[in-house]
Amino acid sequence: MQIHHQKHHQAYVTNYNNALEQLDQAVSKGDASAVVKLQSAIKFNGGGHVNHSIFWKNLAPVKEGGGEPPKGALGGAIDTHFGSLEGLVKKMSAEGAALQGSGWVWLGLDKELKKLVVDTTANQDPLVTKGGSLVPLVGIDVWEHAYYLQYKNVRPEYLKNVWKVINWKYASEVYEKECK
Amino acid sequence: MAIRSVASRKTLAGLKETSSRLLGLRSIQTFTLPDLPYDYSALEPAISGEIMQIHHQKHHQAYVTNYNNALEQLDQAVNKGDASGVVKLQSAIKFNGGGHVNHSIFWKNLAPVKEGGGEPPKGALGYAIDTHFGSLEGLVKKMSAEGAALQGSGWVWLGLDKELKKLVVDTTANQDPLVTKGGSLVPLVGIDVWEHAYYLQYKNVRPEYLKNVWKVVNWKYASEVYKECK
Numbered sequence: 001m002q003i004h005h006q007k008h009h010q011a012y013v014t015n016y017n018n019a020l021e022q023l024d025q026a027v028s029k030g031d032a033s034a035v036v037k038l039q040s041a042i043k044f045n046g047g048g049h050v051n052h053s054i055f056w057k058n059l060a061p062v063k064e065g066g067g068e069p070p071k072g073a074l075g076g077a078i079d080t081h082f083g084s085l086e087g088l089v090k091k092m093s094a095e096g097a098a099l100q101g102s103g104w105v106w107l108g109l110d111k112e113l114k115k116l117v118v119d120t121t122a123n124q125d126p127l128v129t130k131g132g133s134l135v136p137l138v139g140i141d142v143w144e145h146a147y148y149l150q151y152k153n154v155r156p157e158y159l160k161n162v163w164k165v166i167n168w169k170y171a172s173e174v175y176e177k178e179c180k
Numbered sequence: 181m182a183i184r185s186v187a188s189r190k191t192l193a194g195l196k197e198t199s200s201r202l203l204g205l206r207s208i209q210t211f212t213l214p215d216l217p218y219d220y221s222a223l224e225p226a227i228s229g230e231i232m233q234i235h236h237q238k239h240h241q242a243y244v245t246n247y248n249n250a251l252e253q254l255d256q257a258v259n260k261g262d263a264s265g266v267v268k269l270q271s272a273i274k275f276n277g278g279g280h281v282n283h284s285i286f287w288k289n290l291a292p293v294k295e296g297g298g299e300p301p302k303g304a305l306g307y308a309i310d311t312h313f314g315s316l317e318g319l320v321k322k323m324s325a326e327g328a329a330l331q332g333s334g335w336v337w338l339g340l341d342k343e344l345k346k347l348v349v350d351t352t353a354n355q356d357p358l359v360t361k362g363g364s365l366v367p368l369v370g371i372d373v374w375e376h377a378y379y380l381q382y383k384n385v386r387p388e389y390l391k392n393v394w395k396v397v398n399w400k401y402a403s404e405v406y407k408e409c410k
Contacts, residue, residue, distance in 0.1 A: 007384040044331045100275045101333040101354035102375075123332035144333075144375035145384060153238040153376060 005056070008145055012048030012124070019045055047124035051104060051139060058138050060167035070168035074137070074175040081116040091118050093159040096142045107138040107171070109178055135178050137171040208255045210248040213241050214284055222292040226392045228381045236287070239376055243279030243355070250276055278355035282335060282370060289369050291398035301399035305368070305406040312347040322349050324390040327373045338369040338402070340409055366409050368402040 019041040026034035060066035069085050070078060082088040088107065095118060096105035103122045110117050112133040119130050127136040140162060147158035216236055221229030250272040257265035291297035300316050301309060313319040319338065326349060327336035334353045341348050343364040350361050358367040371393055378389035 003383055011384070040331070100271070103332075144379060148375060148379045149383075152234055152380075153242070 003149075004052075004141075004146060009049070009052040012045045012052065015041065016045035016049050044124050047126045047129075050126045051124055051141070054136055054139050055141055057170045058140075058167055059162075059165050060169070062165065064167075065169050066165040066167055067163065068168060070172050072172055072176070073179065074168070074172040077116050077175070082118075088118070089163055092138075092140065093156065093163075095120055096140055096159050097156045099142050102143040105140045105142060106134075106136055108134040108136050109175055110134055111178055114179075135174065137174050138166060138168075208251050210251065211244050211280060213237075213244050214287065216287050218290075218292050218295065223290055223297070223396045226396045227290070227378075231376075231378065231380050234380075235283075235372075235376060240280070240283040243276045243283065246272065247276035247280050275355050278357045278360075281357045282355055282372070285367055285370050286372055288401045289371075289398055290393075290396050291400070293396065295398075296400050297396035297398055298394065299399060301403050303403055303407070304410070305399070305403040308347055308406070313349075319347075319349070320394055323369075323371065324387065324394075326351055327371055327390050328387045330373050333374040336371045336373060337365075337367055339365040339367050340406055341365055342409055345410075366405065368405050369397060369399075 019038055023035060023038050023042065025031075026038060069075065075085070078085055078088050082091060092105050092107060099105065099120050099122075101122065103120055103125070104127075105120050106118065106127045108117050108119060108127050108130075109115075110131065110133055116137075117134065119127065119134070121127060121130060127134045127139070140159065142155060142159070144155075147155060151158040213236070216232070219229075220232040220236070223229075223232060250269055254266060254269050254273065256262075257269060300306065306316070309316055309319050313322060323336050323338060330336065330351050330353075332353065334351055334356070335358075336351050337349065337358045339348050339350060339358050339361075340346075341362065341364050347368075348365065350358065350365070352358060352361060358365045358370070371390065373386060373390075375386075378386060382389040
């Protein structure tokens with residue numbers, strides 16, 4: 001957690017700020033070529049910042065409700081779309097384990113179609129890159145840095161255990177807000 | 181019925197293959213994990229024995245296992261004329277086959293210091309490096325920078341473009357082999373920059389890993405490949 005937060009996320013923040021500064025200069029100068037060149041750094045670092053900011057809220061200590069199943073509207077929607085919370089967890093864990101390389105596995109809400117979806121993104125692509133109407137509810141980081149020191153190569157074991165600290169209260173709040 | 185075999189990619193000497201089972205009238209060749217030519221701890225302190233063991237016995241082994249499975253499924257799909265199934269398997273084949281190809285090269289790209297690891301390349305390759313990059317330091321600087329900047333998982337390569345007859349530095353994502361960046365590219369040196377290649381020892385500081393890995397790069401092997409391809 002400490003390295004993930006203080007090193008990885010901090011680096012995304014630092015590099016994103018640098019990229020934004022350079023972008024500002026390039027835009028001011030009318031340097032379209034430079035503006036385009038900066039998009040990779042902006043997407044990667046901006047995405048890293050967005051994703052990790054969500055991630056920290058997606059997690060909670062057990063004594064603060066981490067791992068407690070979702071109730072209310074989100075709980076109902078999960079049962080409707082995936083049969084049960086176990087069904088959702090199984091699907092997300094499988095997709096997370098199968099992800100090639102670095103990326104994230106998401107539970108999202110498709111605002112337009114009004115349904116829950118499970119999807120993955122590569123590297124630091126935010127969920128919105130998979131569809132403009134997708135709102136991230138829960139994201140699980142499956143980059144090796146998210147688990148390697150503890151779980152080594154056994155990503156499925158990390159995915160089995162991470163659900164014990166998922167903060168469904170936060171996901172429910174986002175869901176209810178977007179469903180208004 | 182004619183006996184057909186699914187072509188196996190034997191791109192390098194040293195890839196151990198076991199001609200194995202017969203599926204009906206057809207046989208596929210499967211792959212096995214190549215042995216390391218040195219002990220797991222032999223590359224210390226540049227790369228820890230713990231990393232080498234997990235990297236070889238877990239990561240590379242998984243690519244081999246999953247590649248063999250994908251090849252079996254491919255064979256069945258081809259036999260059944262299931263084009264959709266064949267296409268669906270390409271992702272697993274590329275990823276796991278690529279992982280096997282890449283790591284097989286990687287183990288040969290490394291050597292303990294007492295077996296020449298880190299010793300600068302001489303001869304034709306040394307000269308070509310000076311020609312194209314100014315110096316070995318210049319090449320190392322470029323590869324380290326590109327490796328550090330690689331977003332996500334992947335590899336940084338020194339390759340030979342057989343057609344253009346020049347050395348190139350390039351990167352590939354995930355387990356894409358160098359040949360996916362150009363059909364005439366021959367990998368000479370590949371550095372794995374997936375986090376599993378360094379994290380247990382270097383944590384998030386990939387540049388530190390890249391600084392140290394050169395101390396165990398086996399330029400003798402790269403020179404042999406280079407000479408063979410000219």
